[in-house]
Amino acid sequence: MDQIRELYQEVIIDHGRHPRNFGSLEHPTHHAQGFNPLCGDQLYLDLFLEGDIITDVAFRGEGCAISMASASLMTETLKGKTIAQAEQIFHDFHQVVTEGKVNHAAELAKLGKLSVLTGVCDYPARVKCATLAWHTMHNALSNQTEVASTDDEAS
């Protein structure tokens, strides 16, 4: 029970049940769709960029608590970030959930709220749930038209 609590922290349950920025933007500058073929999780992500800066984000879709919470937390994190910053956070987050590299308090601090998802690294089958939203963001920012998939994810 205690161990499972580390994965399903209150924040995750809360964001999973009441995802923030849920819906769509009226005039997104960037858009992408994500799909996890293993479990059927679907995600639609809208971004609004002013110059290099992400000023608004919205997502919709359905999936498990981990994928919904991850997408919700991502949208909160992205607002106000530049493209380069967003991709850097994706990189750091990805490393943490796939390799469990959270040895330094500084690294954890860098992730901010996202650090509640670090427990996912102990659940290889669930890594894809946590990274789907980020892969989708990456595709949206790089204007890739194909559906983002977690197929290549190390798990």
Add this chain to the structure above:
Amino acid sequence: MHRLDIEKIRADFPILQRKVYGKPLVYFDNGASSQKPRCVIDAMVSHWEMHNANVHRGLYALSEEATASFEKAREVVQKHINAKELNEIVFVRGATEAINLVAATFGRTVVGEGDEVIITTLEHHANIVPWQQLCEQKNAKLKVIPLLPNGEINLEEYRKAFNAKTKLAAFAHVSNTLGTINPVEEMVSIAHSHNVPVLIDGAQAVPHQQVDVQQIDCDFYVFTGHKVYGPTGIGVLYGKRKLLDAMPPYQTGGDMIRQVTFEKTEFQAAPHRFEAGTPFIEGALGLAAALQYIQQLGLDAIAEYEQELLKYATESLSAIPGLTIIGNAPHKAAIISFVMENVHPHDIGTILDREGIAIRAGHHCTMPLMKALGVPATARASMAFYNTKEEIDRLVAGLEVVRGLFK
């Protein structure tokens, strides 16, 4: 009828002694793959240790022994499903390959442009995609029979679906997602009254009940070894002799030929015509050992015990607030799909796993069925005769943990 000695049976399955995350394993994913009794493991190891050689070729003792036991395994399968002739049993890699074989040979021969193939809404992808591909190639139509709200096939719609263009009907004996046991004899008889041949996907039926292909009178029946307590990579295609004999080969190569010249090849008769290359010999031996094992326990005793488990599990799970069982057909195998309010099935799966309980969560390779049911996924507990009521109690306790986390 005798009752099963579950304690004794559990001792036959080495894996049931292991722990997962420090807790005794509760294995409720038998619909995906079942566990193997010691006799299956021994049959395969003993082949490797004592009789390993290729079949149908050698002129020496080992090969003769291997050939004899491989063909004996075919006989065990024949008797198990009561096929009329030994030559009606083709060894394949699994139910998927068996269906692909029939679609690519028989299907390609009988289905033409404008024709129709009938399947149902509850089919596994393995019994959808090969027919869909065939229909695409032939410009034919795939007709899908809807379900009743309780998960039964709508027999009225099924009856009405047949017409002069219908060339084939394919459906599951037992639904892997809902557990529904279809009235296959009646469905075959309806199809035959329109002179339409039938393929039955028996992957979920053979592990849990006596199957008699002559009584069902289907034209093809397929199942896989690993869901019936045998190894993965081996499966069975049963086909009526006159149909198999008229079918072109599926794959070609060694062992399936009578004579080869660079100009022309003469093929063997069934079943060897459909078994190109070296077969999975030890797989067939393992499968035969598994079938003999369940025969020894008694298929009727197995079915009766599993129905007891189903009843107990249905009652126990129904009592959990916010839990809904998907699929309530009056005739069901011991498979329970369910959803819980505010909890995604994948979260249920992960949390139960940490309690040592293995269930399946997802679309169960039945995405069109999920769409028809209006759910993205379900959690599924599929039981076998080595499961116990105590294990169902642990599942219920695990689901209480889930509720606790998501309350």
